[in-house]
Amino acid sequence: MNRDPFEEYMKESEPGKRDKGYAWHTAIGLQAVDGLKTSNYLVQTAVRNIEGEITFEQANALLQSYYEQNPVSDLNDRTEEADKVAARIARLLSEKAFSFTPNEYLSIHRKLFTGIYSHAGCIRDYNITKKEWVLNGTTVLYGSATELQATLDYDFSQEKMFSYKNLTMNEMIHHLALFVSRLWQIHVFGEGNTRTTAVFFIKYLRTLGFEVTNDIFAKNAWYFRNALVRANYNDLKNGIHETTEYLELFLHNLRSVYKELHADRETGC
Incomplete structure (x- = not known):
């Protein structure tokens, strides 16, 4: 090795x-x-x-x-x-610079993919499907092209109003898993969604007191993507329900590097 x-x-x-x-x-x-x-x-x-x-x-x-x-x-x-x-x-x-806004999210995509994708930083204007290995070739239902900006704005506004005050670590991690899985499911861009979401999420976690300096994203990136997929897939006739349990297992690895939040801190500040 x-x-x-x-x-x-x-x-x-x-x-x-x-x-x-x-x-x-x-x-x-x-x-x-x-x-x-x-x-x-x-x-x-x-x-x-x-x-x-x-x-x-x-x-x-x-x-x-x-x-x-x-x-x-x-x-x-x-x-x-x-x-x-x-x-x-x-x-x-x-x-260190970061702002919890939809524009920051779009800006990260543009900075990562300018010169690589023609649509860098642009919201897609067409619907997409993607065959997922973890789903045996089935696709997640991604956001509708006509509603992407509105959906993105809504998710950001809901998260910005959410308070982590007095939550246990398990409750924080469950909520963070829900937030990042919903953000990813929108799939705002034609390509590059997971890498953009990961970078945005890492920088957001830092504003919450998580010093993301361990190996979870570096060594488990493929797991992270599959966990996002599983958090957004239902097949009720076969007894399959969307679940954030795999994302939560992933995020629990942050516990050792968590810094206690200030009692009056809320997201987006």
């Missing part, structure tokens, strides 16, 4: 290197939600960034130059996408 190149950085006492190590580790791991793998060149570039040799801007410029000089000829090879999106995710996760 190849050694994780970011393992030592995540044990670093120097906060800058440690935080960048986690950001890159998570960014690369999240490509698995779409079955993508990054290149060795990206790992080398990431290490240079963590070591302080290059900035995130320079890392992205190097990737752009690399693929201009080494174009991918196989249309089924999505390594370039995986590399570029991973670098952009690492940068976003390293930034």
Whole structure:
């Protein structure tokens, strides 16, 4: 088994290197939600960034130059996408700025996929279905194209009004699982929904006091996606009901890095 190149950085006492190590580790791991793998060149570039040799801007410029000089000829090879999106995710996760708004959600998609998808940052105007491995090829019912903006606005407004005050950890996790599963089910974009949702959710969790610096998103990205699928699928005639239990199991791994919320803190503040 190849050694994780970011393992030592995540044990670093120097906060800058440690935080960048986690950001890159998570960014690369999240490509698995779409079955993508990054290149060795990206790992080398990431290490240079963590070591302080290059900035995130320079890392992205190097990737752009690399693929201009080494174009991918196989249309089924999505390594370039995986590399570029991973670098952009690492940068976003390293930034502290965040606002709990639909515009922030759309902005994250645009920042991740500009130059990769023509619809980067745009709400889809057509209905979609997707065959899911965990459902034996069946699809989740995604949001209707005519209602996407209204549905997105509604979910954000409901979450912003919700108070986590006096809730137990189990109650918090159950509610967070409901929120992220509903946000994902809208499937606002034609492609890139899961990675966008994951980045947004990680940054949102930080505003709630969760220091998301463990391996759950990096090492369990595929599980995370399948848990989102299961949270939004019903087949009542066969006794199958949507459930957030798998998402809640995933989120319970955050318990060890949870910081107690201030007594008067509410979401969106």
